[in-house]
Amino acid sequence: MDLTGKNVIYEGGFGGIGQCCLREFLERGVKSLVIFDLQENANILQELTSSYPEAQIYFVPFDITDKNSITEAFKKAVEKIGHFDVLVNGCGLMDDTKVELMININLMGLIHSTLTALPYMDKSNGGRGGLIINISSVAGLEPTAVVAVYSAAKHGVTAFTRAMASPHYYKHFGVSFITICPGITDTNLVANPHEKATFKFAEALGARLATAERQSPEVCAQNLVKLAETGKNGGVYMLDLGEIKEMTFPTMWAPLFNP
Numbered sequence: 001m002d003l004t005g006k007n008v009i010y011e012g013g014f015g016g017i018g019q020c021c022l023r024e025f026l027e028r029g030v031k032s033l034v035i036f037d038l039q040e041n042a043n044i045l046q047e048l049t050s051s052y053p054e055a056q057i058y059f060v061p062f063d064i065t066d067k068n069s070i071t072e073a074f075k076k077a078v079e080k081i082g083h084f085d086v087l088v089n090g091c092g093l094m095d096d097t098k099v100e101l102m103i104n105i106n107l108m109g110l111i112h113s114t115l116t117a118l119p120y121m122d123k124s125n126g127g128r129g130g131l132i133i134n135i136s137s138v139a140g141l142e143p144t145a146v147v148a149v150y151s152a153a154k155h156g157v158t159a160f161t162r163a164m165a166s167p168h169y170y171k172h173f174g175v176s177f178i179t180i181c182p183g184i185t186d187t188n189l190v191a192n193p194h195e196k197a198t199f200k201f202a203e204a205l206g207a208r209l210a211t212a213e214r215q216s217p218e219v220c221a222q223n224l225v226k227l228a229e230t231g232k233n234g235g236v237y238m239l240d241l242g243e244i245k246e247m248t249f250p251t252m253w254a255p256l257f258n259p
């Protein structure tokens with residue numbers, strides 16, 4: 001999608017990867033950018049507003065674990081910008097000591113956000129269609145023992161997003177879906193991983209993860225926004241150590257229909 005003049009909603013926009021993506025979207029000449037997040041980051045907002053005076057930039061507070069808060073946030077966004085072309089679901093938490101909260105943020109909230117956004121975008125009902133980018137993880141591709149619950153949530157994100165990219169749905173809604181699977185990226189999310197392991201006795205696995213090679217959030221954001229321009233509906237992309245790799249999946253099952 002050519003991003004020039006487009007309206008973008010970014011959930012989790014003040015996070016490490018999110019704030020770099022905001023700049024990349026603004027560099028592409030988007031018309032409006034609405035940032036959904038738990039709390040305002042006045043410094044980033046101020047910096048973006050003065051660096052990109054021609055863009056309309058808004059912040060809408062929301063808590064992705066609260067369905068009403070999601071509904072209200074989309075209402076407010078649409079009141080401000082009229083319609084949106086791109087939604088990025090980029091909130092996240094990696095902490096296996098908080099099972100319910102983590103599933104609620106990473107998976108449940110992302111599903112509710114997607115289902116709340118769709119009626120606004122729905123081409124079959126007067127909307128303009130568009131693109132939804134869901135941020136999964138390499139832990140949503142490979143079972144990741146050290147954070148088994150996070151890995152489960154992210155596998156859910158990958159499966160949900162691939163399912164939403166069904167041609168049947170695309171024909172109806174006119175909305176493309178892309179799954180982004182970053183590798184380890186230098187943000188708060190991966191700080192002190194030993195404290196976030198599924199089991200205390202396995203903390204050493206977490207500590208080991210802290211020594212693995214990682215990419216910068218800037219590089220991850222450049223590639224994510226590149227894929228907003230060039231990615232295809234249903235594409236699942238691993239963004240690791242500065243590279244983009246499209247993932248392929250074998251068909252493991254298909255229903256057998258009676259003639």
Ligand SMILES: NC(=O)c1ccc[n+]([C@@H]2O[C@H](COP(=O)([O-])OP(=O)(O)OC[C@H]3O[C@@H](n4cnc5c(N)ncnc54)[C@H](O)[C@@H]3O)[C@@H](O)[C@H]2O)c1
Nearest residue numbers: 012014015016017038063064091092137182184185187189
């Ligand atoms: N950093 C990595 O190594 C890495 C790797 C793979 C995937 N990811 C994914 O990338 C995305 C961005 O992560 P990041 O590394 O920038 O992390 P981050 O911790 O810097 O940012 C997470 C963002 O989510 C927001 N958030 C958390 N809980 C929320 C809630 N209840 N309601 C609303 N917003 C909430 C935070 O305020 C923050 O802005 C996440 O989905 C994460 O799982 C990150």
